[in-house]
Amino acid sequence: xxxxxSRAVYGIDLGTTYSxxxxxxxxxxxxxxxxxxxxxxxxxxxxxxNKEKAIVGNxxxxxxxxxxxxxxxxxxxxxxxxxxxxxxxxxxRTTWTRQRFRLLSLRSL
Numbered sequence: 001x002x003x004x005x006s007r008a009v010y011g012i013d014l015g016t017t018y019s020x021x022x023x024x025x026x027x028x029x030x031x032x033x034x035x036x037x038x039x040x041x042x043x044x045x046x047x048x049x050n051k052e053k054a055i056v057g058n059x060x061x062x063x064x065x066x067x068x069x070x071x072x073x074x075x076x077x078x079x080x081x082x083x084x085x086x087x088x089x090x091x092x093r094t095t096w097t098r099q100r101f102r103l104l105s106l107r108s109l
Contacts, residue, residue, distance in 0.1 A: 016074055019044050019105050035108060042108050045073040056108040 009024040018041040022030040032040045037058050047060035048070045055063075064071050 014105060015041075015044060017044055018042060019108075042105065043073075044105050045071055046104055047071045054104055056104045 011022045011024075011030060013020050013022075020032055020035075020041045022032045025031050034040060035042045035057065039058070042057045043061040045056070045060040045064060047055045047063040047067070049055055060071060061073075064073065
């Protein structure tokens with residue numbers, strides 16, 4: 001029976017500090033894919049520009065020094081805890097689950 005090469009295999013590393021995704025190539029080797037910024041890793045940081053817009057990755061990491069109250073990082077350290085995570089900005093306070101933060105990271109990969 002012929003081997004089915006039509007299925008793609010991916011591996012995802014949702015790291016505490018950085019995240020990345022890899023694909024198994026035709027030689028059965030893992031190849032780390034590039035993100036939207038052209039890098040192979042994405043900082044696991046979310047920046048809230050406003051109530052509707054969250055930015056993930058390098059741009060969010062850059063905002064840690066100037067607007068730390070609007071940034072969330074190290075979410076993975078508290079995964080599995082039964083609690084919501086509140087974004088800190090008082091101008092657009094909203095409640096997000098830790099899983100939703102991780103979903104934002106996945107979408108940026």
